[in-house]
Amino acid sequence: MYVAVKGGEKAIAAAHKLQAKKRRGNTARPEVSVAQVEEQLAGAVDRVMTEGGVYDKELAALAVKQAGGDLVEAIFLLRAYRTTLPRLAVTEPVDTARMRIARRISATYKDLPGGQVLGPTYDYTHRLLDFALLAEGEYPGPEPVAAEPQACPQVSGILEKLELMVAESDDGQAPADVTMAPVTYPCDRSARLQQLVRGDEGFLLALGYSTQRGYGRNHPFAGEIRSGEVTLELVPEELGFAIEIGDIELTECQMINGFVGGRQQKPAFTRGYGLTFGFGERKAMSMALVDRALQAGEYQEQVAGPAQDEEFVLAHADNVEASGFVSHLKLPHYVDFQAELELLRKMRREYEQEHGPAASQAGEQA
Amino acid sequence: MMSSQTMTQAGDNNHGYNYAYLDEQTKRMIRRALLKAVAIPGYQVPFGGREMPMPYGWGTGGVQLTAAVIGRDDTLKVIDQGADDTTNAVSIRSFFQQVAQVKTTEVTTDATLIQTRHRIPETALQAGQILVYQVPIPEPLRFIEPRETETRKMHALEEYGIMHVKLYEDIARYGHIATAYAYPVRVNGRYIMDPSPIPKFDNPKMDMMPALQLFGAGREKRIYAIPPYTRVKSLDFEDHPFDVQQWDEPCDVCGSTDSFLDEVVTDDRGSRVFICSDTDYCRQQQEKQA
Numbered sequence: 001m002y003v004a005v006k007g008g009e010k011a012i013a014a015a016h017k018l019q020a021k022k023r024r025g026n027t028a029r030p031e032v033s034v035a036q037v038e039e040q041l042a043g044a045v046d047r048v049m050t051e052g053g054v055y056d057k058e059l060a061a062l063a064v065k066q067a068g069g070d071l072v073e074a075i076f077l078l079r080a081y082r083t084t085l086p087r088l089a090v091t092e093p094v095d096t097a098r099m100r101i102a103r104r105i106s107a108t109y110k111d112l113p114g115g116q117v118l119g120p121t122y123d124y125t126h127r128l129l130d131f132a133l134l135a136e137g138e139y140p141g142p143e144p145v146a147a148e149p150q151a152c153p154q155v156s157g158i159l160e161k162l163e164l165m166v167a168e169s170d171d172g173q174a175p176a177d178v179t180m181a182p183v184t185y186p187c188d189r190s191a192r193l194q195q196l197v198r199g200d201e202g203f204l205l206a207l208g209y210s211t212q213r214g215y216g217r218n219h220p221f222a223g224e225i226r227s228g229e230v231t232l233e234l235v236p237e238e239l240g241f242a243i244e245i246g247d248i249e250l251t252e253c254q255m256i257n258g259f260v261g262g263r264q265q266k267p268a269f270t271r272g273y274g275l276t277f278g279f280g281e282r283k284a285m286s287m288a289l290v291d292r293a294l295q296a297g298e299y300q301e302q303v304a305g306p307a308q309d310e311e312f313v314l315a316h317a318d319n320v321e322a323s324g325f326v327s328h329l330k331l332p333h334y335v336d337f338q339a340e341l342e343l344l345r346k347m348r349r350e351y352e353q354e355h356g357p358a359a360s361q362a363g364e365q366a
Numbered sequence: 367m368m369s370s371q372t373m374t375q376a377g378d379n380n381h382g383y384n385y386a387y388l389d390e391q392t393k394r395m396i397r398r399a400l401l402k403a404v405a406i407p408g409y410q411v412p413f414g415g416r417e418m419p420m421p422y423g424w425g426t427g428g429v430q431l432t433a434a435v436i437g438r439d440d441t442l443k444v445i446d447q448g449a450d451d452t453t454n455a456v457s458i459r460s461f462f463q464q465v466a467q468v469k470t471t472e473v474t475t476d477a478t479l480i481q482t483r484h485r486i487p488e489t490a491l492q493a494g495q496i497l498v499y500q501v502p503i504p505e506p507l508r509f510i511e512p513r514e515t516e517t518r519k520m521h522a523l524e525e526y527g528i529m530h531v532k533l534y535e536d537i538a539r540y541g542h543i544a545t546a547y548a549y550p551v552r553v554n555g556r557y558i559m560d561p562s563p564i565p566k567f568d569n570p571k572m573d574m575m576p577a578l579q580l581f582g583a584g585r586e587k588r589i590y591a592i593p594p595y596t597r598v599k600s601l602d603f604e605d606h607p608f609d610v611q612q613w614d615e616p617c618d619v620c621g622s623t624d625s626f627l628d629e630v631v632t633d634d635r636g637s638r639v640f641i642c643s644d645t646d647y648c649r650q651q652q653e654k655q656a
Contacts, residue, residue, distance in 0.1 A: 008456035076421065083417040084383060182412035182587035185515050311513055321585045324422025328502070331424065331454055334628045335447045335484045335643055339546035339565040341629065342611045347540060 023068040037061040044071055046249075046278025051319065052078030053179065053198055054085075055248050055277050072200075076320045083179070092233040092242055093170070096252045096275075097154050099228040103279075106155050107222040108256060114152025119227065120279070155224040156254045156271055165269040166260065185311045192294055192314065193287075197275060199317030201283045207307040208289030216305025218292045219258030220272065227251040227279050251276045253284035257292045260299050270299065386433040386466040392416055396434035396589070400580065403591035408553030409521070410504050415587035425458055426584030428481050428500035432462065435496060435580075436479060441469045443477035448485035448626065448643035455483070474646050484547075486568040488625045488647035491577035493594060499562045501583040504590065506550045506560040526558050529601065537606055546611070552599045553592055561598075567610045567626045572598040617642045620651035 024031065038045055038061035048060040052075045060078060067073035103119025106112055132138070159165035175190035178198075183191060196204065211218055229249055233242040253274035261267035272292025274284035293307040294314075306312055316322060384390065392414075399413035418426040436442065442462055446455035450472040458481060459470050471477050474489040483500040491497060507517045510528050520526065529550060536544040543549075549566035553559045561569060562581060572579065572592060579592040592598060602608035616623045618630075618639035625647055627640035642648035 008451050008453040009460070012453055012457060076417075079417040080419045084387075084389070086389070179414075181414045184412065185513075311515060315514075320417065321422045324424060324426075325502070325585055326423075327421055328423030331483075332447045332452050333484070333563075335565055335626065336547040336563050338626075338628050338643075339567070339611060342613075343542065343544065343546040347542065350541060 023066075032065060034058060034061045034065055037064050042278065044069070044074070046276070046280050047071055047201060047283070048074045048078055049277040050280050050283060051075045051198055051200065052082065054078050054082045072319050072323050076323070079320050089234055089236075091245070092235060094230050094232065094250070096226065096230060096250065097152070097157065099152070099226055099230050099250065099252075100247075101149065101152050101226060102228040102249075104152060104224070104226040104228075105222070106224045108155065108224075112155065112158070114150050115147075117147075121281075152226070154254065156256070159223075159256070159269060163266070163268065165256070165271060168271070183314065185314075186297070187310060187314060189295075192310070193273065193275075193291060195314045195317055196287045196291060199287070199314075200319035200322065201280075201286065203317050203319070203322075204286040204290050205282060207293070207313060208286035210305060211289050211293050211307045214305075216293050216296070216303070216308040217258075218270075218272070218289070220289055220292065221256040222285065223254045223256035223271070225251070225253045225281060225284065227281065249278050251278065251280050251284045253281070253288040255285070255288035255292060270295065383465060386436050386462070387419075388416065388430065388433045392430075393434045396430055399589045400431070400434065400591065403580070403589050404578070404593050406557075407592050407596050408551075408557030408559040408590060410583075410588040410590045412587055413589050415584045418584065420457070420461070422585035423502060424454060425481070425483060425500040427582030427586075427589070428483070428498050428584075429458060429461070429582075430584060431498045431580050431582040431589065432479060432481050433466070435498075436462065436466050436468060438466075438468065440466075440478045441471050441476055442466075443471050443474065443480045443646075444482075445480065445485060445487070445644075445646075446483040447628070448487070448647075449645040451645065472646050472649075484563050484565075485626070485643060486564055486571045488642070488644045489650070490571070491575060493576040495577040497575075497577050497579045499564075499579065499581045501560065501562045501581045501588070502585075503548075504560055504581065504583040504586050504588040506548075506558050521557060524556070529558060530603075533601060534603070537603070543602070543606065549608075550601050552601060554596050554598075558601070559590060559592075559598075565611060565626055566600065566608070569598070569600045569608070570610065574598075613640055615640050617648060617651070620648045620655070622648065622651045625651075 038057045041061070041064060044064050045057055045060045048063055048071055049055055049057065052060060052063065054060070059081065060074070063074035063077040064071065066077060101114065101117050103121060104114060104117040106116065156165055160167045176188060176194065178191050178194045183195065187195070210216070212220070227249070229247045231247050232245050234245050235242045255272040255274070257270045257272055259267045259269050270292065272288035272290070274287030274291065276283045290307055290313060293305070294310050296303050296308040297310070301308070303309055395414055399411045403409065403411045415427065415430060418429055420426060420429065432442070442459065444450065444455045444459040446452040449455065462468050463470060474480070474487040475492070477495065479496050479498065480487065481498040481500070486497065505514070505517050507520055507529060510532055511517050511520065520528070533543050536542065545566065547565045548560055548563040549569055551559050551561050551569060551572065561572060574595050574597065575592070576594050578594055581590045600608040611626070613627045617625060617627055619641050622642055625642045625644055628643045629638050629640055631638050
């Protein structure tokens with residue numbers, strides 16, 4: 001009668017094959033190359049690098065291809081790879097003020113040193129499906145001529161100099177490392193920012209949005225958003241001076257938020273900070289909103305919305321953790337379910353003893 | 367230095383990964399946390415849990431503990447829901463076969479190391495064996511107080527009244543303590559501990575167990591332990607003593623009346639049979655009869 005759930009090994013092997021087939025799709029059509037993904041699906045690659053915590057476009061593109069376009073799965077692949085990498089060195093802090101600007105906008109000043117540089121963006125695109133892309137052989141034409149790069153100091157720095165913004169500077173403390181040590185609450189800012197960078201874009205977007213709708217409002221202005229390349233520098237011990245080891249693309253958002261102070265303390269704006277690999281503007285802005293919301297404690301603000309609740313936000317932001325725990329519900333729970341069933345039946349028997357079998361509802365016949 | 371030694375032991379078939387997947391620094395960090403956990407039975411030790419090549423919630427905590435204590439002389443058994451042949455048990459077993467080139471077994475008494483999800487084997491464990499539990503939510507107070515900042519204080523101050531209130535409210539509302547699995551225990555008269563989602567049927571097996579019990583929660587980054595021969599008491603009241611599940615029927619396959627039984631639905635008209643959840647125990651009982 002009873003057929004034991006045997007053959008798990010064979011079933012798993014077959015499942016892997018089916019998934020591989022599903023991923024590849026119709027073999028009569030050409031296979032997507034990792035290089036194509038890297039070049040032509042940069043939005044996916046950038047998100048996977050940011051939340052996967054590795055700046056490597058080729059590996060991120062491989063993860064996107066291997067995951068069949070499922071980005072949370074791709075992020076997981078990259079994280080599981082990342083965790084095995086040796087930590088060779090720590091670079092010098094990146095100076096985003098020296099970024100080679102591809103895009104830079106400020107919503108607070110009409111013009112400012114460095115200027116407004118629109119750069120590549122969907123912002124002013126009419127979202128009409130471009131049916132021309134259905135046909136292949138697209139050629140977008142030559143790159144528009146870029147203006148001469150100018151020095152591009154940060155808006156927050158300008159405001160800091162005028163003492164209009166609460167100054168934030170390097171306190172010399174070694175930053176936390178959430179990938180090596182368990183997170184404890186309350187977190188310091190470095191641990192918070194690290195978790196936000198790795199946090200799920202959708203989750204942070206929703207939380208950031210909730211602050212705009214009044215659940216922990218913090219009066220944001222997009223002080224500045226900039227994207228472009230920065231140079232990484234390393235000081236090898238045996239050399240004692242910095243050498244350049246390469247460039248990475250970053251997007252940074254500095255949000256100017258509601259001021260603190262009053263009669264007792266000189267009023268000044270506050271800020272939220274967001275940073276991503278690649279061109280992750282939506283994520284950087286969301287992160288900045290949430291970063292500011294999480295400073296409620298520092299500014300003695302009442303915690304009135306979920307976005308301001310540090311443990312709630314940070315403990316649930318990681319999509320690798322979240323998707324793992326949600327998906328584990330697919331694992332067998334025969335034993336726990338049986339334990340509950342036994343308790344439920346016992347309680348139903350007691351109910352019948354008290355109220356008579358007539359009172360029991362039709363249904364299970366033991 | 368253990369690291370270089372073990373590194374050189376790593377076989378060619380490790381695909382570039384260190385022996386047992388984790389690097390030696392990570393293993394050392396986990397072993398340190400384990401020593402602390404054994405020294406303070408039932409206390410949740412935070413550890414720098416790593417991302418593993420399987421999803422969080424699927425045994426990453428248990429896998430990290432196993433990887434940190436496993437060696438070439440070990441014989442590994444992996445069970446999920448008591449069974450060796452459930453898909454995730456198969457998957458974890460083959461992971462360690464691959465990365466640790468370790469012998470595996472389905473026979474409880476042959477294993478030196480047993481990784482489990484949701485069950486303690488029916489066959490009593492012996493001194494020298496290690497039982498590694500996979501833990502989803504290590505905090506027994508989590509569903510009463512969701513905040514880690516609060517629960518850590520409650521443990522530190524041994525402020526457990528709220529747990530007893532919860533159990534009392536169950537009795538008032540349902541006539542029973544309405545916890546059938548992950549039933550809270552008190553370890554060595556001090557810490558209240560989540561035994562992982564084992565049925566409460568298994569709780570008495572934890573008490574004074576000769577084997578070492580290790581608990582790993584990967585996503586929540588916590589490790590805890592029960593050293594051999596430690597008192598483990600399931601919480602209860604004098605007038606509502608702790609009791610375990612009982613079945614009116616024996617196992618349909620081996621006839622056992624003293625093991626935890628899973629219900630198998632055989633049609634859509636309410637027919638069902640019961641079978642041992644512990645597949646190795648069921649096999650032993652069948653062999654005895656043969």
